[in-house]
Amino acid sequence: MQSSAVLYNINTLRYLATFLLVSYHVIGLGEGAGMEVGYPSVWRFFADALIDVRMPLFAFIAGVVYALRPLVLADAFRFFIGKFHRIFVPGVVASVFFWLVCNLIFSSGFAYGANPVATVLLSTGHFWFLQAILLIFLIVGVLDAALKYRFTTFLFLGALALTLVWKLLPIPDVRYLKINSAVYLAPYFLLGLLLFRYHEAIMARQRIIIVVATCLFCLGVLLNIGVYQETGQLSRNRFDLQSLALGIGIILLTQFMFPKIGLFDRLAAYSFTIYLYHPVGTGAVRRVIEVLDINSTALHFTIGVTAGFVLPCLIHTMADRFDWSRRMLLGLRPKNAALLT
Numbered sequence: 541m542q543s544s545a546v547l548y549n550i551n552t553l554r555y556l557a558t559f560l561l562v563s564y565h566v567i568g569l570g571e572g573a574g575m576e577v578g579y580p581s582v583w584r585f586f587a588d589a590l591i592d593v594r595m596p597l598f599a600f601i602a603g604v605v606y607a608l609r610p611l612v613l614a615d616a617f618r619f620f621i622g623k624f625h626r627i628f629v630p631g632v633v634a635s636v637f638f639w640l641v642c643n644l645i646f647s648s649g650f651a652y653g654a655n656p657v658a659t660v661l662l663s664t665g666h667f668w669f670l671q672a673i674l675l676i677f678l679i680v681g682v683l684d685a686a687l688k689y690r691f692t693t694f695l696f697l698g699a700l701a702l703t704l705v706w707k708l709l710p711i712p713d714v715r716y717l718k719i720n721s722a723v724y725l726a727p728y729f730l731l732g733l734l735l736f737r738y739h740e741a742i743m744a745r746q747r748i749i750i751v752v753a754t755c756l757f758c759l760g761v762l763l764n765i766g767v768y769q770e771t772g773q774l775s776r777n778r779f780d781l782q783s784l785a786l787g788i789g790i791i792l793l794t795q796f797m798f799p800k801i802g803l804f805d806r807l808a809a810y811s812f813t814i815y816l817y818h819p820v821g822t823g824a825v826r827r828v829i830e831v832l833d834i835n836s837t838a839l840h841f842t843i844g845v846t847a848g849f850v851l852p853c854l855i856h857t858m859a860d861r862f863d864w865s866r867r868m869l870l871g872l873r874p875k876n877a878a879l880l881t
């Protein structure tokens with residue numbers, strides 16, 4: 541069963557999240573990448589103000605995708621093998637690629653100096669999200685199936701509560717294992733699952749949900765303003781009420797009120813490749829900007845974001861030509877196999 545009410549603009553939201561990710565890396569933030577702007581620059585405000593929606597929006601979309609084909613305990617092995625081929629394999633290939641480029645060619649970049657083990661386990665750069673979402677697929681998927689898909693709301697509420705108390709629990713940080721990140725993203729994943737699974741009840745209460753989402757958004761903004769007044773920067777704590785209120789509020793508002801952009805439906809196949817390889821474009825632009833000594837941040841941002849989208853699309857187009865590269869780089873089955881199924 542599919543819900544057009546939930547899925548009609550999912551590709552638009554996917555590219556909105558991708559734009560936020562690419563723009564964040566173009567702006568940099570003192571991590572040796574991008575424009576490296578700080579407060580009180582409007583660019584820094586733009587990046588930090590949306591930090592609570594960027595990766596949560598990806599998790600929300602993953603929750604909707606999971607809801608399309610939820611885990612069945614009797615077929616759990618095939619489910620996880622599918623996620624392994626779709627997410628882990630292309631993630632490792634991309635992560636190793638950037639490790640080699642950053643360490644053996646440029647001696648700089650987000651993967652420079654990274655531990656090879658962390659690289660293979662998807663614990664460096666933006667690849668942490670892939671490991672975290674795989675953990676969520678494993679844990680939430682098994683719980684969801686074991687509960688016979690009946691207690692999604694309780695799982696969502698439990699994830700909210702766990703997020704708020706997580707930093708208070710005496711749980712050691714496991715090296716290279718992104719458990720913290722999985723806990724951070726779980727509420728948004730379950731929110732996407734909820735919106736799909738109970739779409740009829742939710743759409744019947746759409747106006748109420750929009751009002752609640754607006755209140756959550758306002759609460760998150762007010763709390764964030766309070767943090768800025770105290771510290772001189774916007775909140776970077778992902779395990780507090782401010783982060784949850786702002787993230788959930790914005791995601792719900794974008795889901796119900798953000799317009800669908802038809803072009804993104806046609807470009808949907810490129811989104812995962814853009815996620816993986818956008819640093820190829822953003823990093824190349826940064827080096828060109830430095831060589832040409834261009835000081836325009838607006839020009840840097842525009843060209844950087846454009847390259848962050850275009851170059852991965854070219855990589856996708858080339859990789860799509862061969863079965864081995866479709867599997868290894870894109871996480872897709874061979875074309876003949878796709879046609880047979």
